[in-house]
Amino acid sequence: MKYDIDENGEPILTALSIEINSNCNRKCDWCPVGHYDREISLLDDKIFYKVIDELKEMKFDGKITFSLYNEPLLDKRILKFIKYIRKNISSTHIYLNTNGDTLTLTRWKNLRNAGLDVAKIFQYDGKINENIQKIINELNEDEKSHFQAHIFNEKNINSRAGLVKSDRPKVPWQKPCYRPFYQLCIDYKGKVVLCCNDYFGKITIGDAGKESIKELWANKILKFYRKKLLRGDRASLELCKLCDHHGL
Numbered sequence: 001m002k003y004d005i006d007e008n009g010e011p012i013l014t015a016l017s018i019e020i021n022s023n024c025n026r027k028c029d030w031c032p033v034g035h036y037d038r039e040i041s042l043l044d045d046k047i048f049y050k051v052i053d054e055l056k057e058m059k060f061d062g063k064i065t066f067s068l069y070n071e072p073l074l075d076k077r078i079l080k081f082i083k084y085i086r087k088n089i090s091s092t093h094i095y096l097n098t099n100g101d102t103l104t105l106t107r108w109k110n111l112r113n114a115g116l117d118v119a120k121i122f123q124y125d126g127k128i129n130e131n132i133q134k135i136i137n138e139l140n141e142d143e144k145s146h147f148q149a150h151i152f153n154e155k156n157i158n159s160r161a162g163l164v165k166s167d168r169p170k171v172p173w174q175k176p177c178y179r180p181f182y183q184l185c186i187d188y189k190g191k192v193v194l195c196c197n198d199y200f201g202k203i204t205i206g207d208a209g210k211e212s213i214k215e216l217w218a219n220k221i222l223k224f225y226r227k228k229l230l231r232g233d234r235a236s237l238e239l240c241k242l243c244d245h246h247g248l
Contacts, residue, residue, distance in 0.1 A: 002248060003181035011181040011226065013217050014062035017196055018051060019043060021075040022188040025101055028124060030154065032163045032199040033069050042075065047190040047209045052085055054213040061091040068187055068196055073102045079114045086115025093117050099124060100149070105135050108147065121149040161197045162242035169244070172235035177247030180225050184217060192216050194225060194239060203239050 004012040020043045027034040055064075064085060066072035073096070085094055096111070100121035111119070123129060128136075132149050139147055159166035179195045186192050186208045187201055194203035203225075206216045216222075225237060229247070234240040 002178035015183040016064045018186045019068040019188045020066045024071040030157045043188045056088045063093045067097045082114040124152045158245045172241040174232045176232045177229040
């Protein structure tokens with residue numbers, strides 16, 4: 001089983017990606033940000049706190065991260081957001097996906113003190129850069145397990161539902177995708193989109209500012225996609241028919 005189910009056989013939400021800001025300091029060729037402009041904006045604070053409060057009510061104990069197509073460390077609110085999650089949902093796993101360009105040892109300590117569990121630091125220049133290596137050298141062995149620096153592997157590139165080039169086999173694939181069975185994605189406008197590969201929000205599930213997380217997770221559009229994707233029927237689905245993501 002690729003996802004958890006409740007006593008009624010319904011999928012359980014175990015991962016939330018909430019895009020707290022829209023900007024990124026890089027323009028990578030393998031990412032839609034490198035090819036398509038979008039406004040520079042911040043997620044409304046009220047939406048963020050509303051979502052976390054609702055997750056608390058749901059006794060959510062999964063994973064939360066702050067990105068879709070942004071660099072979350074460009075948002076100065078990151079520390080207070082992490083603190084709020086840790087205070088209200090103590091059991092959740094809080095992590096960052098980041099390029100690490102703005103990280104310093106002091107900032108890392110502040111993030112950890114606020115309640116961050118892990119930073120996944122992707123290095124896109126073929127090596128661990130000097131700044132990141134300097135931080136690693138200052139960490140003890142336990143702390144290094146929370147500071148996960150990786151050299152980006154271009155073999156992992158997918159086409160982001162047809163928006164960038166990929167060397168994977170041509171689409172559509174006849175292959176299941178389990179993302180909508182465990183993950184909810186909220187973009188910087190507060191829109192809930194189908195998945196992390198929906199850069200333009202073509203498949204909008206709803207509005208996190210107006211609807212509850214429970215309502216959004218049970219949305220009829222998500223249910224429709226789940227039914228089709230469980231059978232591997234990507235060809236008949238908008239967005240999914242262009243997607244070459246493995247679906248895990």
